Amino acid sequence: MKTIRIFLVCALVIGLFCAVATAQDEVPGVTEDTILIGTTGPQTGPANAWGAVQRAMWTYFQALNDAGGINGRKLELVILDDGYYPPNALANVKRLVEEEEVFAIVGVLGAANAEAVKEYMDESDVPWMGIIAGHRGISEPPIDNAFVGYPQYYLGSQALTYYAVEELGIEKIGVFYQNDEFGSDGKAGAEKALADLGLEVVEAVPYEVSDTDFSNHALTMMESGAEAVVLYGTAKHCALFVGSCAALGYLPQWLGTSAISDPVMIALLGQAWDGAIVANFAPNPQDDSESSIWYREQLEKYAEGEADTAVGTFTVAGFYFAEYLVEALKRAEEPLTRESLLEALDSFENVTGMFIHDVTYTDEDHRGQVTFYLMQADVEAGELVKITDWIYPRE
Amino acid sequence: MSGFEKILFIVLQGLATGSLYGLIALGIVMVYKTSEVLNFAHGNMGMVIAFISYRLMEKFMTPMADAIGGAAKSVSFLSWMGDGFIVSVIFALVLLVSFIAAFVLGMIIELTIRSAEEPNMLGLIVITIGWWLMLDGAAIPIFGTQDHRMPEPLTNFKIYKLGNVPLNQLDVIIFSITIAIIIIMFLFFRYARVGVAMRATSQNVDAARLMAINTNRVFAFTWGISSMLGALAGILTASKFFLNNSMMLYPFLKAFAAATLGGLTSLPGAIVGGWILGVSENLFGRYISMDLKTPFAFLVIVLVLAIRPSGLLARHYEKKV
Numbered sequence: 063m064k065t066i067r068i069f070l071v072c073a074l075v076i077g078l079f080c081a082v083a084t085a086q087d088e089v090p091g092v093t094e095d096t097i098l099i100g101t102t103g104p105q106t107g108p109a110n111a112w113g114a115v116q117r118a119m120w121t122y123f124q125a126l127n128d129a130g131g132i133n134g135r136k137l138e139l140v141i142l143d144d145g146y147y148p149p150n151a152l153a154n155v156k157r158l159v160e161e162e163e164v165f166a167i168v169g170v171l172g173a174a175n176a177e178a179v180k181e182y183m184d185e186s187d188v189p190w191m192g193i194i195a196g197h198r199g200i201s202e203p204p205i206d207n208a209f210v211g212y213p214q215y216y217l218g219s220q221a222l223t224y225y226a227v228e229e230l231g232i233e234k235i236g237v238f239y240q241n242d243e244f245g246s247d248g249k250a251g252a253e254k255a256l257a258d259l260g261l262e263v264v265e266a267v268p269y270e271v272s273d274t275d276f277s278n279h280a281l282t283m284m285e286s287g288a289e290a291v292v293l294y295g296t297a298k299h300c301a302l303f304v305g306s307c308a309a310l311g312y313l314p315q316w317l318g319t320s321a322i323s324d325p326v327m328i329a330l331l332g333q334a335w336d337g338a339i340v341a342n343f344a345p346n347p348q349d350d351s352e353s354s355i356w357y358r359e360q361l362e363k364y365a366e367g368e369a370d371t372a373v374g375t376f377t378v379a380g381f382y383f384a385e386y387l388v389e390a391l392k393r394a395e396e397p398l399t400r401e402s403l404l405e406a407l408d409s410f411e412n413v414t415g416m417f418i419h420d421v422t423y424t425d426e427d428h429r430g431q432v433t434f435y436l437m438q439a440d441v442e443a444g445e446l447v448k449i450t451d452w453i454y455p456r457e
Numbered sequence: 458m459s460g461f462e463k464i465l466f467i468v469l470q471g472l473a474t475g476s477l478y479g480l481i482a483l484g485i486v487m488v489y490k491t492s493e494v495l496n497f498a499h500g501n502m503g504m505v506i507a508f509i510s511y512r513l514m515e516k517f518m519t520p521m522a523d524a525i526g527g528a529a530k531s532v533s534f535l536s537w538m539g540d541g542f543i544v545s546v547i548f549a550l551v552l553l554v555s556f557i558a559a560f561v562l563g564m565i566i567e568l569t570i571r572s573a574e575e576p577n578m579l580g581l582i583v584i585t586i587g588w589w590l591m592l593d594g595a596a597i598p599i600f601g602t603q604d605h606r607m608p609e610p611l612t613n614f615k616i617y618k619l620g621n622v623p624l625n626q627l628d629v630i631i632f633s634i635t636i637a638i639i640i641i642m643f644l645f646f647r648y649a650r651v652g653v654a655m656r657a658t659s660q661n662v663d664a665a666r667l668m669a670i671n672t673n674r675v676f677a678f679t680w681g682i683s684s685m686l687g688a689l690a691g692i693l694t695a696s697k698f699f700l701n702n703s704m705m706l707y708p709f710l711k712a713f714a715a716a717t718l719g720g721l722t723s724l725p726g727a728i729v730g731g732w733i734l735g736v737s738e739n740l741f742g743r744y745i746s747m748d749l750k751t752p753f754a755f756l757v758i759v760l761v762l763a764i765r766p767s768g769l770l771a772r773h774y775e776k777k778v
Binding site: 107241275 | 463474597598601602604606613623698699701702708710735738739742750751
């Protein structure tokens with residue numbers, strides 16, 4: 063009897079150890095046929111238009127799942143709302159990692175929000191990619207498990223500026239920018255490109271998100287005699303500024319960041335936006351490329367609601383940023399763990415998917431895509447037309 | 458433009474934006490005077506009605522204009538109705554429906570205030586903040602998150618010229634409407650029975666009741682009128698600054714500041730406060746610092762309140778114990 067009892071106790075203890083061992087082998091958020099991914103973004107609040115990006119990621123995942131998923135696993139997405147408020151973004155990420163136990167975090171929208179979350183992510187081992195923040199601070203210095211998705215604002219404004227000087231022969235260039243990291247990085251890029259060419263920014267006009275009237279800004283820019291203006295702001299603020307300039311009869315060559323590449327600018331401004339040039343890094347949602355046609359088909363099939371079925375910058379951005387995750391998952395070795403996913407990301411060399419273009423990650427460079435192409439607005443046709451091929455940074 | 462013309466331009470733009478602040482502030486002050494409640498939902502109430510107008514205009518103006526135009530042309534004595542006239546009539550109908558909706562919305566919210574279990578100021582303010590959040594949240598699934606330009610006739614305004622100074626037709630309209638509202642309000646509160654009843658109720662609720670004024674109806678009516686003013690401000694704001702579910706956020710905050718500046722119990726003060734805020738914002742931004750425009754505006758308010766605590770135009774009451 064005593065022998066049996068000892069034997070049973072040993073069996074129990076060994077059994078417990080095995081259970082614990084299996085639990086440790088279990089990867090958070092991954093099962094045989096599902097992968098749980100988390101993201102946070104402005105579903106409500108003043109930036110709620112950008113909430114469509116996270117929901118478009120969900121649409122993209124539905125499309126992929128219906129086609130069989132990735133390596134036999136379907137993607138599930140938890141979207142939390144941060145109202146574009148950095149403390150909420152941090153609270154959401156903590157909840158995603160500790161309570162929802164997601165496998166990885168994709169996105170996190172906005173420079174300020176990414177910064178709020180950076181330290182926590184650095185200390186964790188959770189893979190974080192497709193980061194929707196293009197300010198320099200997020201990749202300088204690079205964080206081991208953080209892989210930026212948004213091509214740098216600093217590079218985008220350079221592409222626009224070089225084009226304006228070298229292709230259009232314009233030398234008097236001004237900058238209209240949002241007074242935060244996003245806008246000032248854009249201004250810095252324009253300054254660098256102009257300095258390279260032996261020129262200077264003719265006038266730099268900042269604006270606050272709380273500004274309502276832009277007549278002051280327009281007057282100042284007009285007085286500077288700038289013949290081209292680099293615009294680094296949101297669609298609404300840039301549209302109000304351009305509208306104020308138009309009212310003054312001042313119509314320089316507009317050079318816009320990708321954030322205002324959406325055709326809504328044509329709807330808001332009409333003729334005043336004709337001929338405006340914008341930088342873009344994702345496929346033109348309106349054109350006839352294979353990617354865009356597929357994207358529009360999936361949007362119609364799986365998305366609901368006015369904002370989510372709208373063909374434009376926000377929805378295509380959702381597909382774009384989520385593809386960083388998808389391309390990494392495709393390359394991740396089994397068994398699928400956070401380490402194998404991070405290894406896959408580290409191995410990115412000239413990766414081009416349906417949406418992302420020529421992405422390379424190295425130990426020192428976690429910037430993601432660094433290429434842009436330019437489009438020009440044709441108001442009569444109601445769309446933007448590609449005018450250059452891929453532009454690479456001059457480093 | 459000469460130096461003087463530039464100053465004039467900046468000032469006129471400031472007056473136009475300031476008029477919008479003033480119109481929004483007017484609704485806030487009206488409710489505060491009568492119900493002693495700061496209605497934080499005021500901005501979003503205007504936003505919702507602006508969206509309703511937008512939807513009505515988008516959906517009905519062209520088809521109705523075509524239908525009526527076609528019918529009119531076939532009846533000989535109605536053939537004088539030009540297309541412009543028909544569009545104006547339908548637009549007037551859209552506005553009528555919108556303002557009625559605004560009035561009803563105001564009355565509904567007032568009802569929730571009146572039925573409050575704890576009618577102290579903080580409790581009532583919390584109810585209005587609740588409405589602010591509800592309207593904010595409801596707007597997203599119902600109206601979407603995109604920016605919109607208002608359709609005809611609230612777009613493609615002409616640009617007049619005062620010498621070299623451009624003057625947008627919409628700004629002239631905003632300013633004229635503001636002046637008209639001032640005159641109407643003055644006449645209304647001085648001579649109309651309801652207006653006098655509202656004044657009486659805001660001075661002393663109990664005495665008004667004793668004088669056989671149905672104060673409940675006055676409260677409902679006040680909120681209804683305030684909501685209509687908010688709707689007007691919302692539609693004009695959408696025409697000037699694009700329609701979007703968060704378009705009233707900063708204008709409302711600035712209007713609230715303007716109302717404080719002019720005195721929360723003074724209706725003309727609301728408008729004057731708006732003008733002062735709009736113009737000084739612009740002048741400061743141009744001549745001193747673009748970055749500090751908004752902080753400056755609030756600094757002005759702090760300074761004014763330090764000198765005249767009740768605001769510029771309000772009667773100053775000191776409580777002597």
